[in-house]
Amino acid sequence: MQLIDSRKGTIGATLCLVTANLLAGTSLLAADNNTGTNNPSAPDVAQVQNAYDQPANELGTTVIDSAVLFYKEDGGRVQAIEPIVSIVHSAKNGNVFSARLTYDSLTGATPNGAAPWRFNQTFVTPARQENMRGGDDDEGGNSSTGASGGTTVTDPRTGRQVLQYTGDANQLPLDSGFQDQRWAVDLGFSTPLSSKTTLSLGLNGSNEQDYRSYAGRVSIAQEFNNKSTTLSVGVNFEHDISKPFFGTPVPLSEMSGDAKGANQNKDVLSIIAGVTQVMNRNWLLQLNYSFGSGKGYQTDPYKIVSRVNPISGRPVNYLYESRPETRTRHSVYVSNKIAMGSFVTDLSARYYHDSWGINSITAELSEHIPIGSRAYIQPSVRYYHQSAADFFNYYLLAAAPLPQFASADSRLDSFNAITVGLSGGYKISDQLEIYGLVEGYRQSKAGTKGVLPGDNANLELFAGTNAISVLTGFKFKF
Amino acid sequence: MGAATDMIFFRQPGKYRIFFLMLAFAITAFLSPLQSSAATASEQPELNLSQYEGKVVYLDFWASWCGPCKLSFPFMKGLSHQYSSRDLVVVTINLDRSRAVADAFLRQVGSNLKVIYDSKGVLAKDYRVSDMPTSLLIDRTGKVRIIHKGFHPEKEAEYRAHVEQLIHE
């Protein structure tokens, strides 16, 4: 029916949605701005008394913000608990110090990348051992990453301990007993270099059993037009170390319990440039462009791809996945915050493109609705669409030559995702606020459905998931 | 989302799409919010500096939503206590849209300094206020000598020195 490529249509439609919103917002505000009053002591239309209309944190205050996120995917998949604690101090001289500590505990099962089959499938992976090459030595009982919940046997060919686990028939094979714990620290500092220039610096580090990441960032913001316009430029450099507990498998080699290779690294350099413009008294617009370039190991060492019989669809063997060593990404982000009385509409959109062939559109809309004088609720909706990576495949055909890169990770598939959420906050006192969020996330396949060869139309290959998140927190200001 | 926009936008041949967007631009420009109407004669805020001739005037523009303004009030109160009213007058000009909000702020900081309400920013425009807060130090002859843009607590000594300088001329 559509002669126009549906991807172009979606992108164009989103940008026009943003344009239409700007148009609508502006004309609404034209009406609002002209509501003057000749009586100077009449309360202004825009100044309904709600605590969230008060100015943002003043100089000389410190805020401790503590929250915990509960996350649960459908179908026995990943569950996580993530406490986050942060402290932000705004000094009287304009300096701002911030520190955030995040702890992540994940359990549950995650698809291993193999395609489902009519019968149970057996997967073999090295068993976790104390003195295994790669990964950290056990530090005070950190839990393991990777498969467990199978049976450990000795491979007669190599004499090594290997773990065998089963993927149930007619289901997406899951790597169950998945466990991980991650710590992350983020430090930030910003200082005014002059009344119109602000310099910001930050450091970030995260560590889990099989992955470590370090990053540093610096950005500068310059104000123009009586501070209505802010131009900012930032650079972020990240260094990641992948240390899978059984070592790094050779890409596209056969899945086995054999010893694997050394740890791998990757480096990512990102630049972000943006303009924030106070459009009128009630409307703040932000436009950012960001660029990122990643070099190094970007494969998921635990994920595999099935090689299947091209006639029957029966799995022949499983290969470790392989992704390119370089990745360049671009994104354009536009965001609006529009106040109407004490209500604030937040509408944003992002277009993303990278060298792996992934294009995505994100559009988010939320409305801050004041409740009484001390509270608010904020319903929100987010639409996300991404196209698949060039090398994404649900499976490989055994008869075909091996491609250079292949991955069946659902993160690289083409899908739509809708998030519907409701957040809210209540200021118990001038110093203490509680807030929370409930959000549902739903993924669905976009584009042509994947199907195994043979008589297997009933086997669902899409590994996307649905999830519920609940977050509660409090902020204490002093 | 796609279907309706598709109909309006994508069914047009290429050159008309540009026209459609320019039309949107033109409509927006036309509907651009106009500046707030100028104050009528009856609500012109009154600032008569000639009544302070012979004294140093510390003229401060502030608003309740301005964080540094909150820090500047203890300083200004200190100034008005430190110097006799024959030498220094502190005149504050409020730029809030609503007098009620301004008065609540003044109660909170415990100020009884002179306030002129300039909700439409007429005086602010006259004095070319470009920062919040802005203080103008006016000497005994009525001339603006020093302007403090913003209020920085770590510069209080410097601000005080400026006041001293003008008083002892």
Added chain:
Amino acid sequence: MKKILTACSLLALGVSLGGCATVQPWERDVMARESMQLNVNPNLTAANEHIAFSKEASSGGRSFDGGGCGCN
């Protein structure tokens, strides 16, 4: 495709700049509000970005400078 995208982006920008009004430094009362800051709930934003990042291929794009009361 690229041409349409560029044209559309520039015109969307043009449309928005068409909505610009001069905002005086003393007219920043609404911008100063907590509810109008770019990142009202940093921990909540961080949690959301982490959730999206764990399931989606795209990342980043945002920054948080600008807006606010413009004081000092």
